[in-house]
Amino acid sequence: MDRDPLKVQVVSAEKVVWSGEAVQLIARTVEGDIGILPGHEPLLALLVPSRVEIVTADGRQEALFVDGGFISVAEGRVSVLAQEARMGQEISARDAQAELDGLTLKHQNGEATEEEQHRMHLLKAQLAAAEKAAR
């Protein structure tokens, strides 16, 4: 690839969670998965609670969790913004799994509130990010 790598930053409401150069970034928008390569046209898209995958310029894989938010791409700069964003390796998969199991049980009995169902989505996304980071 002869294009310059993407300048990526993943920002939560409280701090910059990750920033660096990347050759590829995969995120999940409300319409489906999207892959961003260097030279992507300007884009502003809403994200669902999901895992964001980044292939850095030196070939490492990074996985992050976002609770929604949006991605903006313009002129080789990619910003992923979410109220909450965390590195995959900072998430405790065991805690998330335990909480998810509890909620799933509730959900199967049809007792889960809307909020709890949203929480389940968040937990699944956290798990996905944690698993990917552990690999």
Added chain:
Amino acid sequence: MIVGSSLRELRQRRRSVTATKKITRAMELIASSRIVKAQAAARAAMPYTLELTKAVSMLASAYDLDHPLLVEAEKPRRSALLVITSDRGLAGAYSANVLKLGEQVRTYLEEEEGQEVDLFITGQKGLAYHEFRGREVAASWTGFSESPSARDAKTVADELVKRFLTPTEEGGVDEIHIVSTRFESMLKQTPRATRLLPLVVVDDDGKQEAPASANGDEPLFYEFEPDARTVLDALLPLFVSNRIHTALLQAGASELASRQQAMKSATDNAQQLIEQLTRQANQARQAEITQEITEIVGGASALSESA
């Protein structure tokens, strides 16, 4: 010198002032260590604010959208006033200043614009102030004035946005104003009033421009997913929440800076008082000794004369 104050009393007072000084000194140190953290938190939140503002102003100015959060009411009838205060006192005039400005804004809205004002308060001090005066407070939040998190801000924002989107007839509000303290420097914190909603999305220089590419010739044409309207719908509540978070962070830093200053001058005053009391105590001690000697000498000479 205080006439009639005995040596014992003076020593007792000095001890109590010394204890007070220890406390104020400790509070000064705590405030100054926390303020570093508060400033770091405010700095760390900057990139989010910048990116979000960029995206929202791009959307709102490049695409003529009449989003409810952007539309001005023709004749606003009710306003929400959010006053950001501290949870604890001992911060000099910090709370008094912001509450005073809050009163001014309230009076202005009620008397000049003929609006009803619903009060929203963060911080225990502001809540106590209004409760003491028997005023109705629509909602209040406490417990995070020194180090507000994004989640705290979201709780406040959700409530305010909900009120804003409710029709006025059903108890909603047409405008939302914030009164909070801006952190200018360690020595200067000024209370300020701003209108939060309807949003005015402008750049710092006050101009609304179509987003231009970095080299400035052609505006960038963004692709939106799913579409511009939906993206703006999702972004504006985030933007409001972010504005409140920024205000809370600034207020938190201001509170700590005020407290540090207040405690520093309290410590200095205590030190002065201690020095003064020590001098008085020494004088009293000297006087007592002189008196005793005089009595002994007087007694001895009386004895020798009679002998």
